[in-house]
Amino acid sequence: MKAQVVRSHQREFDVKILKTGEIVQAKALGNLLKKGETVVVGDVVTLKDVGGQLEIHGVDARENEIFRIIVREQRKKVTAANCNALVIISSVSKPAFKRGIIDRFLVRAYQWGVQPVVVFNKMDEYDGGVMDIKFEASRFKFLDIDCFEISAKDENYKPKYLKKGRKDLETLLSGNTALFLGQSGVGKSKTISALAGVELKTKTVGKGGKGAHSTTWSEIIDIGPFSLIDSPGIRSFSLEDIDPDELLSCFPDLVDIAVTCKFKNCKHGEKSKGCAFKMLDPDELDSKIVLSRLESYLKIYEEISEKAHWEKNLS
Numbered sequence: 001m002k003a004q005v006v007r008s009h010q011r012e013f014d015v016k017i018l019k020t021g022e023i024v025q026a027k028a029l030g031n032l033l034k035k036g037e038t039v040v041v042g043d044v045v046t047l048k049d050v051g052g053q054l055e056i057h058g059v060d061a062r063e064n065e066i067f068r069i070i071v072r073e074q075r076k077k078v079t080a081a082n083c084n085a086l087v088i089i090s091s092v093s094k095p096a097f098k099r100g101i102i103d104r105f106l107v108r109a110y111q112w113g114v115q116p117v118v119v120f121n122k123m124d125e126y127d128g129g130v131m132d133i134k135f136e137a138s139r140f141k142f143l144d145i146d147c148f149e150i151s152a153k154d155e156n157y158k159p160k161y162l163k164k165g166r167k168d169l170e171t172l173l174s175g176n177t178a179l180f181l182g183q184s185g186v187g188k189s190k191t192i193s194a195l196a197g198v199e200l201k202t203k204t205v206g207k208g209g210k211g212a213h214s215t216t217w218s219e220i221i222d223i224g225p226f227s228l229i230d231s232p233g234i235r236s237f238s239l240e241d242i243d244p245d246e247l248l249s250c251f252p253d254l255v256d257i258a259v260t261c262k263f264k265n266c267k268h269g270e271k272s273k274g275c276a277f278k279m280l281d282p283d284e285l286d287s288k289i290v291l292s293r294l295e296s297y298l299k300i301y302e303e304i305s306e307k308a309h310w311e312k313n314l315s
Helices: 099-112 133-142 166-173 188-196 244-250 250-257 285-314
Strands: 002-009 012-017 023-028 044-050 054-061 065-070 075-081 085-091 117-122 147-149 177-182 219-222 225-228
Touching: 002 023, 012 044, 012 054, 023 285, 044 177, 065 099, 065 147, 085 099, 085 166, 099 133, 099 285, 117 133, 117 166, 133 147, 133 177, 147 166, 147 285, 166 188, 177 188, 188 225, 244 250, 250 285
Parallel strands: 023 054, 085 117, 085 177, 117 147, 177 225
Antiparallel strands: 002 012, 002 044, 002 219, 012 023, 044 054, 065 075, 219 225
């Protein structure tokens, strides 16, 4: 019978039987876990009853994988599969809104081939002085990314600045499986709780207003019309496993301009001669958006290039 993995425990898994919706436990055979391979949340698997014990005897081909490369081991570590949407949660109060972190998540979304959406949370605390939400929303519209305005703790909150709110988010997720990501403290677990109608366990806010990690495993929360993959909160989001030469492909909105630079090896920095980005008008909205994205690209490129150079010299 077919089932979907909804929670992982190393070699033991909670799986949902597709025909009945029943949640049962199953073990994975050793040959599925060899050579660093594993069964992850979201996998559709084949179960067999062997002496009263359900065993996972096969894993269906994945539509996509949420992964990172373990550079020193030269292997891909997959943490989830078959995701329809990557939902990025951002806070507009505490912790402060960080555009760079969202752009980092977008790099992964493009790398994994998963459609991203952005959620502005804690909008009941937004006073307009911390960040320009209209401009930030325009950046996502430019990228054909939907964004939503919500307050996870106030179910009656209605959008004031954007067109879409909580109900629209529920509609977009209907029938899909989504992975929720966000910096610690942005209200990721509370947002999932609000959408699920089930209170998730959370920990108190840490020092300096930074949220403590509230979950320690990945799991699928079934909310009837759609499912959510919950994963541990993060304080940082390293992209050091990405090849610097491949980073631009994760900024598809910059590629068409970058290829028109005078020199093929253009680094698109301030001192780059013949760089096409220097021809953009910084006062024009679309150009302003592109330049803000270029700023994120250059910061990430510098970071991962330095790391790659350091590791090359070390080896």
